[in-house]
């Protein structure tokens with residue numbers, strides 16, 4: 001080997017950081033690890049209380065595209081699916097598949113429009129999930145999350161299980177940093193020409209504020 005090549009090689013493997021820099025680098029990565037551990041333990045208790053049925057579990061089709069929210073969600077829009085309520089988990093999963101199909105084929109959305117959906121027994125179903133721009137409130141999707149109660153709430157009152165699940169889901173979102181603690185909770189009708197989320201659910205929204 002030519003002597004110069006040896007020198008070059010040696011230069012490239014010489015540490016470019018001083019020992020002090022290395023120590024501070026180690027310290028900061030250690031702090032990051034500890035903070036993520038702390039977050040996991042604080043939010044872990046919360047997560048245990050909310051069971052989220054994942055997309056794969058209900059048989060979701062892959063999204064055509066996925067756009068990440070630019071920052072933490074600032075607002076939450078509550079919707080209803082406006083179709084008949086589903087009786088059990090199996091019926092709700094079938095309903096989810098059909099809602100997704102309608103959203104993707106008839107409405108031309110990239111995926112099911114909502115970030116989460118709530119079954120009548122309080123089961124939370126993952127739609128687009130956290131941190132993803134939805135298609136649920138026109139011109140208002142880029143800083144928000146859309147949560148839909150499954151069923152029609154024009155005349156029907158949302159039950160305690162569904163309300164309680166949404167509260168827990170919102171708390172989890174705040175705890176994990178997916179939703180700002182000062183989030184605004186609105187009904188779809190607050191920003192669009194629609195009856196959504198139905199008179200009865202709309203009247204119940206104050207119970208979800210400050211959740």
Ligand SMILES: [Zn+2]
Nearest residue numbers: 079080188196
């Ligand atoms: Zn809506």
